[in-house]
Amino acid sequence: MDGPEGLSETPRKSERSGELPTPDTFLEESDALRMPREAMLELARRAAELLVERLERLPEEHAWDGEFRQDLVDQLMEDPPESGRPALQVLERAARDILPLAIRNDHPRSFAFIPSSPTWPSIVADFMAAGFHVNQCTWLTSSGASQLELVVIDWFCRWVGYPETAGGLLTSGGSAASLDAFVAAREAAGHPDRATVYMGDQSHSAQIRAAKIIGIRPQHVRKVASDSRFRLDMDALVRAVADDRAAGLNPIAVCSNAGAGSTGAIDPLEAVSDYCEAEGLWHHVDAAYGGFGMVTERGKRLLRGIERADSIGLDAHKWFFQPYEAGCLLVKDLKTLGQAFRIPHDMLQDTIWGGNHPNFSDRGLQLSRSVRALKIWVSVQTFGMAAFRRAVSKGMALASEAQEYIERSAVLEVLNPASLSIICFRVNPAAESIDENSLEEVNRTVLARIFWDDRAFISSTRLRGRFSLRMCIVNHNTTWDDVRETLEAVERFGLMAVSDWKDG
Ligand SMILES: Cc1ncc(COP(=O)(O)O)c(C=O)c1O
Secondary structure, three states: OOOOOOOOOOOOHHHHHOOOOOHHHHHHHHHHHOOOHHHHHHHHHHHHHHHHHHHHHHHHOOOEOOOOHHHHHHHHOOOOOOOOOOHHHHHHHHHHHHOOOOEOOOOOOEOOOOOOOOOHHHHHHHHHHHHHOOOOOOOOOOHHHHHHHHHHHHHHHHHHOOOOOOEEEEEOOHHHHHHHHHHHHHHHOOOOOOEEEEEEOOOOHHHHHHHHHOOOOHHHEEEEOEOOOOOEOHHHHHHHHHHHHHOOOEEEEEEEEEOOOOOOOEOOHHHHHHHHHHHOOEEEEEEOOOHHHHHOHHHHHHOOOHHHOOEEEEEHHHHOOOOOOOEEEEEOOOHHHHHHHOOOOHHHHHHOOOOOOOOHHHOOOOOOOOOOHHHHHHHHHHHOHHHHHHHHHHHHHHHHHHHHHHHHOOOEEEEEEEEOOEEEEEEOOOOOOOOHHHHHHHHHHHHHHHHHHOOOEOEEEEEOOEEEEEEEOOOOOOOHHHHHHHHHHHHHHHHHHHHHHHOO
């Protein structure tokens, strides 16, 4: 059999008769994209088995696997087959040869960049959402899913402390959330020429890209200095805005971090809001990484003031245990999104139900949208908030423990204390006196050894020019042993790298 199971053995009508295709022929050929019921179930069952087996094996597997480009070109670059192949074989090939070549973001010793670890019900919910194939652009096309998104958005608004006037939408991620926020900010400011935006020098590149997409000139995206703990420096912000106004520019927005990607640093959210309110500027908080800290008491204390911002970007595919893509933009005044994005369209006139029946396409850049709320809703319904709260708290607790371990270590040095669930450190044995350039060389070597050792995965950043290792702990399956063994590996590789450095 060389096509989708049970279907491909019968030659097509046009092949049998040599006739020109007729409308009937096309109808019959369209059946070729269908599968018999048993084959459908077998395929789905096998996919579920492959995934469950993967999850069971994960702790013993490497945290990373990858190939150089040419090997993959040789394996994968091919013309699409004219006739189909057995679906089970195709799926198994993907599961064996393609998808594992990746950072295993959900591996318990995966600490690089911002990892994540989706729950099983949320993975299955994404499959369900694809299967029901709802286009969640308007109330007409998706009333059930639209109401579900309103429920999830309402939860998020309550967790961040937003008032009744607030609302938002789920997005592909934090980048799209920032883009939508900047559009709303610019429209709220009356779309002035020569607009400028402000962000700390620790802000994510996604913010700069969002500013670029909305047409802010690169020289008008101000990167404001940060303090010794990598938090936006208010004096520097005030000076930058005043200088720009004096030069005839039009400041429209300030973007602050509620968990910067490098360090987990939290900008002075209340002070930025005070300032933005006084100056008539939009305050957007990038909480893509840190925002779900708000479900815990400790996170609420750390992120106090977030509820004053005009908008907040969140990523449930980071610290809220969802599969990609599960971003979110919340705005304190929902009207601002409609004013920025609603565009009448004759072809869509039937979708305007009014009377409080929102169309999510009026809130952001996407028309066709998948049902992102389903995975969040299903997993929260399944496990309950107490379990989510514990899982988020665990990331912060483990990062604090990691800091204590590093402080006790004779080989490691803390470069920035744990903030939320990120810790920055490096190899710098107390007994040695190693200059800055050599420390970078040593730590780069350590990182390379961790990469090739594969048992854990961490990444690096630069802190005021200094090369730093960093760990971000947001996996609900990670244990203290996973963290400790990873730090022990860094120490072991560190001593080897220092010894190589001494040998010249
Ligand atoms: C702090 C921060 N902001 C924004 C983003 C961009 O989010 P996304 O990758 O979901 O578009 C990231 C991604 O890691 C991030 O860590």
